[in-house]
Amino acid sequence: KTEPKGNSRRDFLRKIETEMQAIWDEKKVNQADAPEDYSSMSFEEKNKGKFFNTFPYPYTNGRLHLGHAYSSSKNEFATRFEKMRGKRVLFPFSFHCTGMPIAAAAKRLVLEKKFAEEEKSAKVDKSKTQRGILESMGVPEDEIDNFEDPEYWLDYFTPKGRADLQVLGLNTDWRRSFITTPKNPYYDSFIRWQFNLLKARDKVVFGKRPAVYSVLDGQPCADHDRSQGEGAVPQEYTAVKLRVIELPEELKEYEDKDLFLIAATLRPETMYGQTNCFVLPDGNYGIFKMPGDQYFIMAERAAKNMAYQDLTEEFGKYEQVGKVKGSVLIGTPLKAPLSKFEKIYTLPLLTISMNKGTGVVTSVPSDSPTDYATLMEYKNKADVRKKLKVEEEWVKDYEPFPIITIPGEESKEEGKEALSEPIDMIAVDLCKKMKIKSQKDVKKLEEAKDIAYKKGFNQGVFSYGDFIGEKVSVAKDKVKDMLVETGDALIYFEPDKKVI
Structure with a gap:
């Protein structure tokens, strides 16, 4: 019988990785600041040698997955490469919390509980329920009821996403991390300013167009607002x-x-x-x-x-x-x-x-x-x-x-x-x-x-x-x-x- 191989090689590499990450944190190598004389620089001087990198905000209705790690590796490579070329590199990382998926999932928990109380004898595949999905992500059972509040999803999954990326060693300036939604008044203010300015310049108008519409929420259901059907578009008949x-x-x-x-x-x-x-x-x-x-x-x-x-x-x-x-x-x-x-x-x-x-x-x-x-x-x-x-x-x-x-x-x-x-x-x-x-x-x-x-x-x-x-x-x-x-x-x- 062949004995399973040990994890010593993996553990040795992880040891090196964590030691280096500690050095990066100590020396603040991932942080990017403007030069002290930035305000007195010319436009050309300000922009010479700068490199800005960003990643589409991952949605915080669950734990990050391998796809996030794979996609962010491209940012990681570009960020480190440009930094080695002597550029001032800024790579912030943020989390997307707006839209309906979180609100819909929270509402689904409430409805599942109500259904369970009214239909006690009904057979339900727990793995397909919202409660079962949260349990599969490692959420303790006694904590799941908290997720009936949409804001709790933000408080729970955002720090876990950040922690996972820190273990991965993502070369990002975490001082600049943020979340969306009015829970972050600074970002919310920026978005409001942006759209008010666009409206004032007649770049956005109010009207009707074909859209996938949520009757339950009384508003269009955009691509990332869905738990199923991403990519679906209105088809004309x-x-x-x-x-x-x-x-x-x-x-x-x-x-x-x-x-x-x-x-x-x-x-x-x-x-x-x-x-x-x-x-x-x-x-x-x-x-x-x-x-x-x-x-x-x-x-x-x-x-x-x-x-x-x-x-x-x-x-x-x-x-x-x-x-x-x-x-x-x-x-x-x-x-x-x-x-x-x-x-x-x-x-x-x-x-x-x-x-x-x-x-x-x-x-x-x-x-x-x-x-x-x-x-x-x-x-x-x-x-x-x-x-x-x-x-x-x-x-x-x-x-x-x-x-x-x-x-x-x-x-x-x-x-x-x-x-x-x-x-x-x-x-x-x-x-x-x-x-x-x-x-x-x-x-x-x-x-x-x-x-x-x-x-x-x-x-x-x-x-x-x-x-x-x-x-x-x-x-x-x-x-x-x-x-x-x-x-x-x-x-x-x-x-x-x-x-x-």
Whole structure:
């Protein structure tokens, strides 16, 4: 049996390290002061031989980790290198405490305690709770309740971060270390001065823009204010209004109302090719009263989002007047903006997510592989229609038709034949080439979708509609603006991934 190796070599190196760090502290080698005659120096003399280095303030909602050590090693190298070149080097290090993550974590502790008291029998994975996370950082259990106060996080983790960096031997002037937030009145005053000056010079203005918004805190939730979803940004959809022209029996009470299915799309330019609409059969949809005495059918989550985008009568509020199951909507005839068909039908699609968009999806089989595969399945397979309760008349007379052409690739050699022929319907072409037979070929359909969308946008030219001959990349916004101006659509945003 091999005995584990001892730590003598590591301990010897640590001994040297701590001895040298003590000498640095004694001689104050990490401290940087202005020369005594600084005030009498010329601008050139003041700036000659100076080097300033800084590090993005680490957030104090926990202990520092290896990533901080790795990133700060770059500062460490530059600072020592420039100091060896004889420069006056200043490297301060500070801690970021502003934003919502700390406040949100503190609030989460309070809510977890309340839930534990109300639901004593509920099973909870402690490692995923805020209390469990703090315990994993080495916080004593009898101290965790103190973290319900957001300021306690600052008092606890900031000195521990500094202590860890001192053990690491970071070459920084700790006299100049500070934290953010109003708890540090000097830094807070500096930030206030900075923004007041910018405002006075008309460099900042008050207004609205798309942003990830925290309903709980009543303000935008910036990137570093999140416990999950860093990097998420507002994604713009065109919410297309599909007018209900014949109501199912369950919705007869809305007979005299302007009722619409709201389909969120990233590709408004393809609306010319609509042949049908999709809903999730098991999806729970709401009916919401909107401005102009219109009624929208969509996921409640989408209605809530719209309430914070000035799309409802009152900011932050939405009026739900009814509920309807997706299965009830199947077979509902609709009038789709820009489609050449006077009437299209609502069909089932099993892959719809109620956590994205509105839960309603337009269908353009000429340019969407999933739409084409699903439509063909319903047209050609009676057993599938029977299983999903789709009537043949809802699909029989609806064929994909060309709206966007992908030009062929010409040969660079004169007199040679074209390398590829133009493609009139990219989705149809890809489904045939990739042998996609069903809406269940999810992996192939995802691959085909990426190809179709990229080629359609970057290379496509309109062959149908109001902008024939124009490139899709140029005319896409024109189609979107036209839909909005005619009242057939509205602009809608939601984060492009989950944010907490």
